[in-house]
Amino acid sequence: MEISQDQQVGLITYSLGSCIGVTIYDPIIRVGGLLHYMLPESQIDPLKAQKNPFMFADTGIPLLFKEAYRFGAAKNRLIVKIAGGSQIMDDSGFFNIGKRNYNALRKILWKNNVMIKAEDVGGQVSRTVRLDVGSGKVWVRYSGEEEKEL
Amino acid sequence: MNSVEDIIKSASQLPPFPAVIHRALSLINNPNSSRREVVETLQYDQAITTNVLKVCNSAYYGLRNPIGSLEDAVLFLGFNQLFEIILCGATGSTLEKAVPGYDLAAGELWKHSVSSALLTDIVSKRLKKDQSPLLFTAALIHDIGKVMLNSYVKEQFQAIKKLVQIKGISFLAAEKDVLGIDHAELSSLVIEQWNFPREIIQAIRYHHTPLLATSDQEIVYQIYLCNLIAMLTGIGGGVDGLSYTGFDKIMNYYNLEEKDIERFMAQLGDELEKVELMFQVH
Numbered sequence A: 001m002e003i004s005q006d007q008q009v010g011l012i013t014y015s016l017g018s019c020i021g022v023t024i025y026d027p028i029i030r031v032g033g034l035l036h037y038m039l040p041e042s043q044i045d046p047l048k049a050q051k052n053p054f055m056f057a058d059t060g061i062p063l064l065f066k067e068a069y070r071f072g073a074a075k076n077r078l079i080v081k082i083a084g085g086s087q088i089m090d091d092s093g094f095f096n097i098g099k100r101n102y103n104a105l106r107k108i109l110w111k112n113n114v115m116i117k118a119e120d121v122g123g124q125v126s127r128t129v130r131l132d133v134g135s136g137k138v139w140v141r142y143s144g145e146e147e148k149e150l
Numbered sequence B: 001m002n003s004v005e006d007i008i009k010s011a012s013q014l015p016p017f018p019a020v021i022h023r024a025l026s027l028i029n030n031p032n033s034s035r036r037e038v039v040e041t042l043q044y045d046q047a048i049t050t051n052v053l054k055v056c057n058s059a060y061y062g063l064r065n066p067i068g069s070l071e072d073a074v075l076f077l078g079f080n081q082l083f084e085i086i087l088c089g090a091t092g093s094t095l096e097k098a099v100p101g102y103d104l105a106a107g108e109l110w111k112h113s114v115s116s117a118l119l120t121d122i123v124s125k126r127l128k129k130d131q132s133p134l135l136f137t138a139a140l141i142h143d144i145g146k147v148m149l150n151s152y153v154k155e156q157f158q159a160i161k162k163l164v165q166i167k168g169i170s171f172l173a174a175e176k177d178v179l180g181i182d183h184a185e186l187s188s189l190v191i192e193q194w195n196f197p198r199e200i201i202q203a204i205r206y207h208h209t210p211l212l213a214t215s216d217q218e219i220v221y222q223i224y225l226c227n228l229i230a231m232l233t234g235i236g237g238g239v240d241g242l243s244y245t246g247f248d249k250i251m252n253y254y255n256l257e258e259k260d261i262e263r264f265m266a267q268l269g270d271e272l273e274k275v276e277l278m279f280q281v282h
Helices: A046-051 A057-070 A097-111 B004-011 B019-029 B035-042 B046-056 B070-077 B079-095 B108-126 B133-141 B144-155 B157-167 B171-179 B183-193 B198-205 B217-232 B248-253 B258-279
Strands: A002-004 A010-016 A020-026 A031-037 A079-084 A118-121 A127-132 A138-142 A147-149
Touching: A002 A057, A010 A020, A010 A031, A020 A057, A020 A097, A020 A127, A031 A057, A031 A127, A046 B258, A057 A097, A079 A097, A079 A127, A079 A138, A097 B258, B004 B144, B004 B183, B019 B035, B019 B079, B019 B133, B035 B046, B035 B070, B035 B079, B046 B070, B046 B079, B070 B079, B079 B108, B079 B133, B079 B144, B108 B133, B108 B217, B108 B258, B133 B198, B133 B217, B144 B157, B144 B171, B144 B183, B157 B171, B171 B183, B183 B198, B198 B217, B217 B248, B217 B258
Parallel strands: A079 A118
Antiparallel strands: A002 A031, A010 A127, A020 A031, A020 A079, A127 A138, A138 A147
16 A cells, blocks of 8 residues: 655556555545555454555555545545456356455445546456556556556 | 477477476475485585575574574475475576566566465465475476467467457467467476476466366366466466456365455465565565
8 A cells, every 4th residue: 555645656556466456546635545455355364454454455445545634635535546356267256356356345435435436347357557646647557458547 | 470389399498407306306205205315415506505595594584593504404494395495496597587478577477486386385274285395396387388488479469369358268278279389288398398297297287277187186276276366366467367267166176165265365465475585586
């Protein structure tokens, strides 16, 4: 997880498989944040969640927002964009962590009245996500392809 | 357009696998081997000795008194860990390089390989099975064929991608369609050439298609799972992304649940931090 107000900085996370990258941005004070979480629920391993809350959606997402508020960001101004949550080719559901990660995020944001402005989720691709703190623009790159704005 | 023969021929030009490591593997696998025998086998190989001592004295162990001899190192590490360090040392130079055909930067394939190898221990524990060094070995080198297939995938990437998107087939099947051979098959051919045991060859050959294996199902299934978990975690995800098939039969075979996969992923995250201390991987 990273938060920055440095206008020269690009927050970036590479190689999202079933993980999800969440970017938040306050355009007025120009603060940006990026979280890369791996799993939906911390109850799977509470000890690890204590050590590294950013590993899980339910412990990582609230911290991302709180940290941005510390920088002066306001909830109603935050622009939320997400990418990741890929799946392998699987009909049984055993391996669809990507979908579970996405559902966990939707649930948390919905409960807190936060809208998702843009998303690029699912499929089988590996993604890199970059938030340009100066402009607030978010870029997604599929492995082997050109970067596109989200 | 290159023929399958060209691809296999270029892969066969690899340097041979160090014989000393094969000897070490068979000694370590034999419960009657003594520490003395293992030390005698390894001590004349300067690169191995240096590497083993370097790892023993790394920040990971934080020893107050550095270890200065191979004998002390073997005593300190135990056979299995010793072997893992030697094997990582021998394969690192090949697997650490960038693999641009798969859009993997330097160190990414290595991290994927080490993650899969670490998962063999995590998964074995959950299945209440002993972790055999064969599992670690198979997991560490399962994707070596990607290094050899690199330039061909790069050349034909658009054709492969199109097949994956239009026909909805796996990246592996598309490799086979377009190039005549896929990276799992090529990996197994390389390993065969290096005279690895049959179980390892099988595990590598079928690491994406485990249900096709006709022998050694235990090792094949476990390597399949370990690789899949490393991929889901996004470690070393390249152009192929997650375009592979999930088989519920394997999960049912071991009575595993969805939550087990999540637990494996969480455990891997922890282990990887330790390994970075050990090998200073990127």
